[in-house]
Amino acid sequence: MSPVKAQPAVAALDSHRTLAISPLLSPSLLRHELPADELVADCVTRSRAEVVDVLDGRDDRLLVVVGxxxxxxxxxxxxxxHRLAARAEQLADRLLVVMRTYFEKPRSTVGWKGLVNDPGLDESFDVNRGLRTARALLLDVLSLGLPVGCEFLDPITPQYISDLVTWGSIGARTAASQVHRQLVSGLSMPVGIKNGTDGDxxxxxxxxxAASTRxxxxxxxxxxxxxxISTSGNPDAHIILRGGSRGPNYGAADVSAALDRLTEAGLPRRVIVDASHGNSGKDHVRQAEVVADLAARIAEGDRDxxxxxxxxxxxxxRQDLGPDMAYGQSVTxxxxxxxxxSALLDELAAAVARRRG
Known part of the structure; x- marks a missing residue:
């Protein structure tokens, strides 16, 4: 009996909706093109250790991730x-400032997915250009002595930039994802994981x-x-309270309850509060009210x-994408x-000083 030849239809079984598969540059090639010099490496190594010291209470400064x-x-x-680096240096004895440099944007439905995915802001999806642009910017920021923080959304992206990141985060939409928990277990920096979009x-x-284990x-x-990939687990993972559809959760009672949950799970008592998202009702003006409330509690001695x-x-x-966008205004x-x-940074620094007193 002669062998049965594969029919053309068989080859198309797994490509019914795939329009194209394009080459993607390798992480090693990108790191070779845009390497970290000794100054950058020292900044990343030092600031990662400093963040862990703040989280664990060995350093009484306040970690501020802003951008x-x-x-x-x-x-x-x-x-x-440049502006943030100058302020960070002025307040370095009281605040440990990390610039928020997010290149991937999770969407509830559809929309622009971030600089890595679409650097041209035009749905051309030149991901290779996006990866190069993102890494180049991180190197420029780090050359100022300013540490950077990134949210990791696609599990492949960290291979291209994670060596430059001081602090990482996992968003509310992916906190329950096994893929992202495994990813965190192998990352070399402390990572904050947000509560769910509903406030859970x-x-x-x-x-x-899960991220702390192998x-x-x-x-x-x-x-x-x-x-x-085999990992050892990340001992520096921690939670971020960002509020949710149930309402804000930055109050003292909410923070205390979250810390108790960590204790019950046998985990270190480490909490960061996100002043935006559900905690501000997605109102950028109200962020200042949240920060002011937290600063007052810190000034009174709160160390939670x-x-x-x-x-x-x-x-x-914020503004929509378009041909006449304002310089320096968010599109998300x-x-x-x-x-x-700048004023809130001063307020937080003053609060830390009062807490010491």
Whole structure:
């Protein structure tokens, strides 16, 4: 009996809705093109250790992760970084400032998915260009001595930029994802995991617990080839309270309850509060009210909150993508403007000083 030849239809069984498969540069090639020099490496290594010391209470400063909701304009982002680096240096004895440099934007339905995915803001989806742009910007910010923080959304992206990141985060939409919990278990920096979009804190506690243990999972190696990844677990994962559809959760009672959940799970008592999202009702003006409330508690001696997140850019508010966009204004969630941000940094630094007294 002669062998049966494969029919043309068989080859198309797994490509019914795939329009194209294009080459993607490898992580090792990108790191070779845009390497981290000794100054950058020292900044990342030092600041990672400092963040862990703050989270664990060995350093009594306050961690402040602040910056744009997502970066769409590298020029404006670097402008912001210069201003923030100067303020961070002035307040370094009381605040440990990390610039929020988010390149991937999770969407509830559809929309612009971030600089890595669509750097041209035009649905051309030149991901290779996006990866190069993102890494180049991180190097520029780090050269100022300013540490950076990123949210990791696609599990492949960290291979291209994670060596430059001081602090990472997992968003509310992916906190329950096994893929992202495994990813965190192998990352070399402390990572904050947000409570669910509905306000569920337990999902973040469970994620921290899962991320702190060993995992074996499929991924890619530095050459971009399929690989089996074995991790040791991340002992520096922690939770982020960001509020939710149930309402805000930055109050003292909410923070205390979250810390108790961590204790019950046998995990370190470490909490960061996100002043935006559900905690501000997605109102960028109300972010300042949340930060002011937290600053007052810190000034009175509160040590439960080890860090604060703020969404901030040069110009307050937000705008839609288009041909005549304002310089330095967010195209995703609305952000506080620079003047408000600078004043809040002073307020938080003063609160830390009073707490010491």
């Amino acid at each position: 744009p909701c997502s970066i769409h304009d590298p020029v404006a982002a670097l402008d912001y970084a 804190v337990q999902v973040a506690v469970d994620a921290v617990r 995992h074996v999972f499929m991924g890619i190696n530095p050459d971009g080839l399929a690989a089996l 909150v080890t860090g604060i997140m703020m969404e901030s850019f040069l110009v307050p508010g 969630d609305a952000c506080m403007g620079w003047d408000t941000t």
